[in-house]
Amino acid sequence: MVPLKQVWPSEFAERYRANGYWRGETFRQVLAARAQERGDAVAVVGGDQRWTYAELLTRAETAAAGFLALGLKPGDRVVVQLPNIPEFLAVVFGLFRARMIPVFALPAHRLTEIAHFARKAEAAAYVVTQSHEGFDYRDLADAVKAEVSHVRHAIIVGEAGPHVAFDSFVADASLLPEEDAASSDVALVQISGGSTGLSKLIPRTHDDYLYSIWASNAICGVTADSVYMASLPVAHNFPMSSPGVFGAIYAGARVVMCPAPDPQTAFPLIEREKVTITGLVPPLALLWLQAAPKTAHDLSSLEVLQVGGAKFMPEPARRVGPVLGCKLQQVFGMAEGLVNYTRLDDPDDIVTLTQGRSISPDDEVLILDDQGNPVPEGEPGNLLTRGPYTIRGYHDDPAANARSFTEDGFYRTGDVVRRLPGGYLEVMGRATDHINRAGEKVSAEEVEDHLLAHPQVFDAAVVSIPDKFLGERSCAFIIPEGEAPKPADIKAWMRGRDIAAFKIPDQIVFVDDFATTAVGKISRKELRAALRARLLEDQRERA
Ligand code: OOB
Numbered sequence: 396m397v398p399l400k401q402v403w404p405s406e407f408a409e410r411y412r413a414n415g416y417w418r419g420e421t422f423r424q425v426l427a428a429r430a431q432e433r434g435d436a437v438a439v440v441g442g443d444q445r446w447t448y449a450e451l452l453t454r455a456e457t458a459a460a461g462f463l464a465l466g467l468k469p470g471d472r473v474v475v476q477l478p479n480i481p482e483f484l485a486v487v488f489g490l491f492r493a494r495m496i497p498v499f500a501l502p503a504h505r506l507t508e509i510a511h512f513a514r515k516a517e518a519a520a521y522v523v524t525q526s527h528e529g530f531d532y533r534d535l536a537d538a539v540k541a542e543v544s545h546v547r548h549a550i551i552v553g554e555a556g557p558h559v560a561f562d563s564f565v566a567d568a569s570l571l572p573e574e575d576a577a578s579s580d581v582a583l584v585q586i587s588g589g590s591t592g593l594s595k596l597i598p599r600t601h602d603d604y605l606y607s608i609w610a611s612n613a614i615c616g617v618t619a620d621s622v623y624m625a626s627l628p629v630a631h632n633f634p635m636s637s638p639g640v641f642g643a644i645y646a647g648a649r650v651v652m653c654p655a656p657d658p659q660t661a662f663p664l665i666e667r668e669k670v671t672i673t674g675l676v677p678p679l680a681l682l683w684l685q686a687a688p689k690t691a692h693d694l695s696s697l698e699v700l701q702v703g704g705a706k707f708m709p710e711p712a713r714r715v716g717p718v719l720g721c722k723l724q725q726v727f728g729m730a731e732g733l734v735n736y737t738r739l740d741d742p743d744d745i746v747t748l749t750q751g752r753s754i755s756p757d758d759e760v761l762i763l764d765d766q767g768n769p770v771p772e773g774e775p776g777n778l779l780t781r782g783p784y785t786i787r788g789y790h791d792d793p794a795a796n797a798r799s800f801t802e803d804g805f806y807r808t809g810d811v812v813r814r815l816p817g818g819y820l821e822v823m824g825r826a827t828d829h830i831n832r833a834g835e836k837v838s839a840e841e842v843e844d845h846l847l848a849h850p851q852v853f854d855a856a857v858v859s860i861p862d863k864f865l866g867e868r869s870c871a872f873i874i875p876e877g878e879a880p881k882p883a884d885i886k887a888w889m890r891g892r893d894i895a896a897f898k899i900p901d902q903i904v905f906v907d908d909f910a911t912t913a914v915g916k917i918s919r920k921e922l923r924a925a926l927r928a929r930l931l932e933d934q935r936e937r938a
Contacts, residue, residue: 439481458489466547474513484644498513595790603785624668729808731786749820845892
C-alpha cells in the first residue's frame with residue numbers, strides 16, 4: 396500500500412507546534428474527553444434519534460470493534476458515503492477509535508467516482524446507507540465490490556441485504572487498540588473539487604485538521620451552548636470542519652443532522668432544536684431568503700448563517716440580516732486547507748462585499764500575476780497559500796502535485812482574488828477550468844472525458860456559464876461524429892455513466908469545429924475561454 400502521509404518540512408512543523416496551533420491531540424482523544432466532561436449532554440440529533448456524548452462514545456467504540464472483528468486492521472482506509480444521519484458520527488469516530496482512515500465521498504457520487512476513490516486510496520471497506528433520496532446504495536456497494544477487488548466489505552446502515560449490517564456490530568473492548576494514532580498521522584481523507592480530471596485525495600492530519608476546527612470555533616462563536624445544524628452534505632469540508640459538525644463536537648455542543656437543506660425540512664428543525672448556527676451554499680441561501688418571510692416557523696434562535704462554497708453576491712448578502720434576523724458570515728475555503736471567514740463583528744460592508752480573511756496568523760497568502768510576481772494591493776491575481784492546515788501534497792499523484800504546488804510548498808488554489816485592507820479577500824473567479832455549480836465543483840476535463848466516450852462525439856469542450864440561481868452551470872460544446880444526436884440523448888447516456896448527476900451538462904450545443912484562429916493548435920484552456928465568450932455573446936444578442 397502507498398503510505399498515506401502529509402508532512403511539513405520540520406522548521407514549519409516546529410513553528411506550528413511552538414505557536415500552539417498543533418496541540419498534539421487526536422480525534423479519539425477529543426471524543427473521549429467530551430464524553431467524560433459532558434457525558435449527559437446531547438451530542439447529536441437526527442431522525443428520531445438523540446444521542447448523548449456518552450452514548451456517541453459507546454456507539455463509536457462498538458463501531459470500532461465491529462470493523463476490527465471483520466478483519467479490518469489499523470491503517471486500513473474505508474470509503475464512507477453517508478448522508479446527514481447520526482450514524483455518520485458513530486462510523487467516523489469508530490474508524491478513528493480503530494485507527495482506520497475514513498475517505499469521504501458525497502451522497503451524490505456514483506460508481507465511477509467511488510471506484511476511483513476506493514482504488515486510489517486502496518480501500519478495504521465501504522460504508523453506505525441502505526438508501527437515500529430514492530437511490531439504493533446496496534446496488535452501488537455490489538458494483539464497487541465487483542469492480543475493486545481490495546474492497547472486501549460493504550457495511551450498510553439500515554437493511555443490509557447480502558452485505559454487513561452496521562447494526563450487527565457488537566461491543567468488544569478487548570478488540571480495541573490501546574495505542575492511539577500520533578497526532579501527526581493522517582486522520583482522514585477529503586476529496587478535491589477536481590479542477591483537472593478526476594478528484595484527488597487530500598490526506599489531513601489530526602494536528603492540522605483539529606487546528607482548523609478549534610480556531611474556526613473561536614472565529615464563529617461556537618461554544619458548548621451552540622447548536623450546529625449540518626444542512627449541506629456533512630462529508631463536505633465546509634459542514635464538516637468550518638467549524639461544522641467536528642467543531643460542534645470539539646466544543647461539546649449539539650449537532651443537528653438535517654436530512655435535506657430545503658426550507659421545508661430545515662425550518663422546522665431550527666425551531667424544534669433551537670439551532671444557533673448553520674452553513675449553506677449561495678443558491679440555498681437564496682431559497683431560505685425567499686421562504687423566511689412566509690414561514691410560520693420560529694427562526695429566532697439562529698444567530699449565524701454561514702454562506703460559502705461559491706461566491707455569494709452582495710445584494711442577497713445584504714438581505715440576510717434583515718430577512719433572517721441573524722448575522723451573515725461569508726466562508727471561502729477549500730478542502731486542501733485555507734479557510735477565510737468574515738468576522739462576526741466586522742462592519743456590514745466587509746461582510747457583504749468580501750469573502751473574509753484567513754484563520755491563522757501563520758497562513759501565508761500570496762496574490763501573484765501570471766508571471767509569478769506579486770500584484771499591488773487591490774488588484775486581482777492568482778491566490779497561492781501555505782500554512783498550518785494547508786496540505787503540502789495530494790496522495791500518490793506526482794503529476795497533480797507538480798501542477799498544484801510550488802517548489803517551496805505553496806498550494807496554487809486556482810482562484811483569482813484581490814486583497815483588500817486588513818487582509819480581506821474578494822473572490823473574482825477561477826483561473827482554471829472548473830464549473831462551480833452551486834458549490835459542487837465540476838471538472839471540465841472530467842466531463843469532456845466522458846463525452847468523448849460517446850460514439851457520436853468527435854470532440855467536446857465544457858465551459859461554465861453564469862446562472863442566476865446556481866451561480867454557474869455547465870455547457871458542453873460538441874463536434875458530432877456524423878449526424879448530431881439529440882441533446883436529451885447525450886444527457887441520458889451520460890446518466891448511464893454512473894457519475895454524480897451534478898456533472899451532467901446543463902446545456903449542450905453542437906458546433907462544426909473548434910477552430911477559432913488560423914494559428915493552428917490552441918490550448919484547451921484558450922479554447923474553452925473562446926467558446927465561453929461566444930456563448931455569452933450569443934446570449935447578449937438574443938436578449
Ligand atoms: C469548499 O471547498 P471545496 O474544496 O469544495 O472547493 C474549493 C473552491 C475554492 O477554491 C473556490 O474556487 C470555491 O470553492 N469557493 C468559493 C467560496 N468558497 C469556496 N468561491 C467564492 N466564494 C466563496 N465563498 O467549497 C469549502 C471548504 C471549506 C469551507 C467552505 C467552502
